[in-house]
Amino acid sequence: MAVTSDRPPATGPTFDSTSPASGEVVGTFPVQGPEQVAEAVARARPAAAWWAGLGFDGRRRRLLAYKALLARRCDELVDLVHRENGKPAVDAFVEVLLTVEHLHWAARNAAKVLRPRRAATTLVLANHAASVEYQPLGVVGVIGPWNYPVYTPSGTITSALAAGNAVVFKPSELTPAVGRFLADAFAEVVPEQPVLQVVTGDGATGNALCLAGVDKLAFTGSPATGRKVMAACAERLTPVVLELGGNDAMIVDEDADVDAAAEQAVWGGMANAGQTCLAIERVYVVQGVYDRFVDRVVELAAKVRPGAATDADIGPITLPGQLEVIRRQLADAFQRGARALVGGPDAVRPPYVDPVVLVDVPSDALLLRQETFGPVLPIVRVRDADEAVRRANASAYGLGAAVFARRHAGRIARSLRSGMVSVNSVLTFAGMPSLPFGGVGESGFGRVHGPDGLREFSRAKAITRQRFPLPFSVLSFDRPARLVPAVERAMKLRHGRRPRR
């Protein structure tokens, strides 16, 4: 059954969202332009003040009610994600599961992280008390991608709402029905004010949101669009959070559990048909365990079946244009001497891509340098863990990474240039609500989730309060002449000693 937006414009253009597997129309939505986006932001202003006024406790109760509603309506949401995005039901379910867990954590921890707290004072200002508090920014604009239409925007929206902001959310034009579902569900538990609104349309609608004077713009998508978002936001000095693409590496060291590493490489690289910003896109395996690892990966990857069924292993490629990117990267790798051990040059069968496992891929191949967003796993043999780290770090991206190792796991994890890393698992940091989520380099900046995510959508406010006046102060024209030399002597006594070695 097609979902029709409950808020169609009186007149004006609309667009259809369709199933990538069958072409069936899932819903029809308005293309909202600058005027409608500005209206949504204007409606959000009083809603933000009302939401902030509820305080931590009022917001916690409502966010927990929203969480409970999503958990109860999980089947409906999973079905919608399957139809609109194409992914198998279990992948859609994992999105809902993680979303609910993040909501639970943020609702229960926002007060602890953001409540006003006393800060240390200093000798010079000993007569002043110091405190810091984290105030909401106001209205946060959120622009989302299609590949995790529930989990990805929800992580950002959850941090922003829990910190006391209203949100105007522009979902991907490929998954507007999922975006609408999230906002409608929120309105059921918070009917008083439009605290979470959705505007629909393509990049032009997103651009309008960047220019609409929101207090922060949180964007998740490709680095190319991220650049445009940042440039547009610069016009009004709107601060941005950019959660961009990845080319995540996995490192398998000599003493790793090879079977576990192979199983997680295949899942991490191919789940959601590889359309995951945190997908394992490159595997560097130390030579002593290379053959065993490759054999096991081949065995497992050969069983991964694409299809339209809710219980397929992987679904179709959601964005039709991505099929050409995958085809081009595979052709480039084969031309440079790569060998396929699973799949091959004809793996791309629109709208599906069969699993591909490649070896002998040279480091300048597009496959190792760019985001693929397909079920393609290149495995590279390296001499040792140091070479693996060097090659993993030779990337413009730096989102997540995975390490399979025992003795040197911690050292390897720390030396990887990435925002997140998992040891002896893949992607688990994304499901840990207490941890920050975000990348470095082409993978963006800023953090959502966890305490850092809550602070990302807050304004740190510093307050000093004079507890009692002093007879004299350096910070006054009224100071006696002898005061500054006396303070200088005291300063040298206190700070001027050379530190002990």
Ligand code: NAD
């Ligand atoms: P995209 O950049 O094409 O689009 C993302 C969103 O930006 C969409 O809603 C789109 O309508 C909007 N948009 C397009 N042009 C715009 C403009 N000029 N101004 C404002 N908004 C504009 O990305 P996509 O194809 O939807 O998503 C895939 C990308 O997202 C991949 O690179 C993936 O790695 C990345 N991603 C990153 C994360 C993360 O958390 N780091 C999570 C999921 C996806």
